[in-house]
Amino acid sequence: MTVYRLHRHTRQPSEYNPRGEGxxxxxxxxxxxxxxxxxxxxxxxxxHTDPDLIPDNLIWSWGELPADPEVxxxxxxxxxxxxxxxAGKRWIHSRRSLAIRVPSVIVPDTxxxxxxxxxxxxxxxxxxxxxxxxxxxxxxxLFDDDSL
Numbered sequence: 001m002t003v004y005r006l007h008r009h010t011r012q013p014s015e016y017n018p019r020g021e022g023x024x025x026x027x028x029x030x031x032x033x034x035x036x037x038x039x040x041x042x043x044x045x046x047x048h049t050d051p052d053l054i055p056d057n058l059i060w061s062w063g064e065l066p067a068d069p070e071v072x073x074x075x076x077x078x079x080x081x082x083x084x085x086x087a088g089k090r091w092i093h094s095r096r097s098l099a100i101r102v103p104s105v106i107v108p109d110t111x112x113x114x115x116x117x118x119x120x121x122x123x124x125x126x127x128x129x130x131x132x133x134x135x136x137x138x139x140x141x142l143f144d145d146d147s148l
Contacts, residue, residue, distance in 0.1 A: 023105065033115060
């Protein structure tokens with residue numbers, strides 16, 4: 001399966017913030033977030049970053065996973081950040097798979113848009129070969145209130 005990331009030109013696609021937290025990981029639990037499409041990567045950056053702070057040196061990259069990711073089996077609302085972080089931490093510590101497929105809160109009910117979480121502590125993490133796709137620029141109309 002191919003996964004995608006948007007990141008600064010100066011960083012490697014496999015770089016993650018080891019102390020950062022996200023919807024699926026509490027502080028101190030390493031996790032690399034990727035997505036099934038570049039467009040979902042774009043939406044994730046937009047929803048998590050102040051428009052004035054979006055870097056102008058973003059590139060998109062893609063990596064090929066050696067196997068399809070496991071699909072997270074959950075029975076709670078993905079809006080419940082406490083539950084998602086507990087599930088993510090449990091999954092990371094289990095090391096049972098390199099990647100897991102989770103729904104995107106932004107577009108939760110589509111068959112093609114989902115986030116793929118990668119476990120940096122899994123033995124196969126360094127086997128993922130990343131390719132740089134090229135520069136990524138946001139369409140300025142995304143930030144123009146007059147275009148609506």
